[in-house]
Amino acid sequence: MSFIYCFDPTANDSLSKVRGVGRYLQILKECFKDKWIFTDDLRITTDSIFVNPFYNFLQKPLSLRRVAKKQIAVIHDLIPLKYPEHFPVGVKGKFNIFLNKLALKKYDLIVTDSEASKKDINQILGIEESRVKVIYPTLPKVFSRNSILDNRYSGKKQISSIQYPISSFCLYVGDATWNKNLVNLAKAIKKINVTCVFAGKVFQRNSILENRYSEKSKNPNIQYPISNININNPWQKELNQFFKETGDDKRFIFLGYVPDLELIQLYQKAKCNILVSRDEGFGFSYLEAASQSCPSILSDTDIFQEISDKQGALFANPDNIHDIANAIGEVYFNQDLRNKLGKEAEKRSKFFSQKKFISEINKILNFLTFGFI
Numbered sequence: 001m002s003f004i005y006c007f008d009p010t011a012n013d014s015l016s017k018v019r020g021v022g023r024y025l026q027i028l029k030e031c032f033k034d035k036w037i038f039t040d041d042l043r044i045t046t047d048s049i050f051v052n053p054f055y056n057f058l059q060k061p062l063s064l065r066r067v068a069k070k071q072i073a074v075i076h077d078l079i080p081l082k083y084p085e086h087f088p089v090g091v092k093g094k095f096n097i098f099l100n101k102l103a104l105k106k107y108d109l110i111v112t113d114s115e116a117s118k119k120d121i122n123q124i125l126g127i128e129e130s131r132v133k134v135i136y137p138t139l140p141k142v143f144s145r146n147s148i149l150d151n152r153y154s155g156k157k158q159i160s161s162i163q164y165p166i167s168s169f170c171l172y173v174g175d176a177t178w179n180k181n182l183v184n185l186a187k188a189i190k191k192i193n194v195t196c197v198f199a200g201k202v203f204q205r206n207s208i209l210e211n212r213y214s215e216k217s218k219n220p221n222i223q224y225p226i227s228n229i230n231i232n233n234p235w236q237k238e239l240n241q242f243f244k245e246t247g248d249d250k251r252f253i254f255l256g257y258v259p260d261l262e263l264i265q266l267y268q269k270a271k272c273n274i275l276v277s278r279d280e281g282f283g284f285s286y287l288e289a290a291s292q293s294c295p296s297i298l299s300d301t302d303i304f305q306e307i308s309d310k311q312g313a314l315f316a317n318p319d320n321i322h323d324i325a326n327a328i329g330e331v332y333f334n335q336d337l338r339n340k341l342g343k344e345a346e347k348r349s350k351f352f353s354q355k356k357f358i359s360e361i362n363k364i365l366n367f368l369t370f371g372f373i
Contacts, residue, residue: 002069002369003048007062008038023284024053024076026140031358042067049368052107057081058093061103070368073107077281078120079179086178088234101125109364111135113282116303133364136307137282138357139349142260143291166253169195170332171270171294173263173285176202176239179278181299181318183238186245188276188324189252194332196274197253199263202239204256267292271338272331275299276318283307290349295341297327312345 010022028051029038036051037044042063044050050068055075080087081097089097104110104125110132112118118132170189176182189196246252258266267273273289273296280303286296290312298304300315316327331338 003045004032004036004051004365005044005048005068006032006036006038006051006053007042008040009054023140024074024137027138027354027357028053030141031138031354031361044068049365055100055104055110057097057100058089060096061100064099064103064106066106070109071107072109072111072364072368073104074111075117075121076113077117077279078124079177079279079281081124082120082279083179086237108368109133111364113137114303114306116306117281133360135357135360135364136352137284137287138352138354139287139291140260141354143264143288166195166197167269168332169197169253169270170272170274170297170328171197171199171266171289172274173199173258173266173288174275175200176242177235178238179280180238181276181278182242183245184318184321184324185274185276186242186252187321188328190245190249191321192325192329192332193251194271194328195251195253197255197266197270199255199258199266201257203254263288264292267294270294272297272328274328275304276316276324277301278318279303286313287349287352290345293342293346295331295338295345297324297331308345309348309351311348312341312343314341 006025006028008025010025025038028036044067046067046069048068049070049072051072051074052062053074055073057078058080080089104127108131110121110127112121112132112134113136115134118129118134121127121132122129172182172185174180185196267289270289273285273294275283275285275296276299277283278299279301283298283304286298286304286308289296290308296308296313298308298313298315299318301318304313304315314327314331317323331341
């Protein structure tokens with residue numbers, strides 16, 4: 001088999017490690033660390049296979065020419081292209097999209113995370129189905145039961161020692177762009193009157209941010225630093241509205257970035273995981289929660305019906321605050337239902353095994369190298 005090079009933006013961009021691309025690269029490195037070459041240097045052996053694990057239409061293309069004999073582009077979703085009114089990109093962004101569409105012609109195969117994303121790639125980019133392969137992501141090894149036990153008893157940081165000031169809460173893990181539907185989620189949380197913990201770098205609060213939308217703030221025009229995000233950016237309109245909605249409400253707890261071992265404990269302790277996005281390419285938090293027997297509240301959309309196979313979750317209309325609140329309350333206050341859905345979720349999580357992920361990736365590599373699977 002040819003040398004396999006995988007582009008690694010985390011080598012010179014530390015922020016990439018806590019974004020979606022960081023998680024996906026973490027998985028690739030665990031699965032192929034001894035077989036692939038991970039680098040941000042495109043000066044590679046031409047008689048090889050090149051994998052771009054995060055094909056980003058809004059950034060300048062890695063290259064407009066072919067850098068390897070065979071090339072694979074991983075497109076996780078097309079959310080910004082699918083909803084341009086909520087993700088304005090400007091003149092530079094539109095030019096980058098144009099260039100990336102040209103560059104994509106140099107790739108022999110496109111990998112994506114779900115059938116829903118494959119459908120978008122076909123419809124929005126006009127790429128024939130034969131060039132697009134769905135390979136469901138998996139989870140890092142740390143989320144496996146055996147790994148958790150190893151970390152607990154190996155003398156490393158003990159997961160059982162991590163403490164939080166609350167015992168009853170639901171959980172949201174992720175970003176805060178328009179498609180995440182956080183304003184409706186906040187209104188539903190207030191309506192059902194429960195506590196919700198928010199984990200993710202975008203929720204990194206500080207004392208200034210705590211007072212940004214508080215009625216007690218003496219200077220409501222003060223600007224706050226939050227994960228180096230410009231709240232005047234139109235992409236952050238939903239986040240801005242979300243913080244206005246939550247204010248200094250004690251039912252909303254913001255933890256910011258949480259390391260995996262602590263995140264695992266959050267999933268284990270949470271009454272439920274919530275992901276009521278308007279749209280997604282996959283939905284990692286469902287899978288992470290499912291691996292820890294944590295049930296989820298999901299949007300009643302094609303993507304979540306696909307990845308969950310209707311197991312381990314209750315579904316709600318993402319545009320209906322009352323429906324979201326009812327679904328949260330049904331799980332939050334019913335231990336028997338939580339136990340039932342939790343068992344179903346853990347069973348479903350086994351479908352997304354690393355063994356299957358490795359096998360599917362190797363199949364396409366064999367196809368590109370030898371012409372058969």
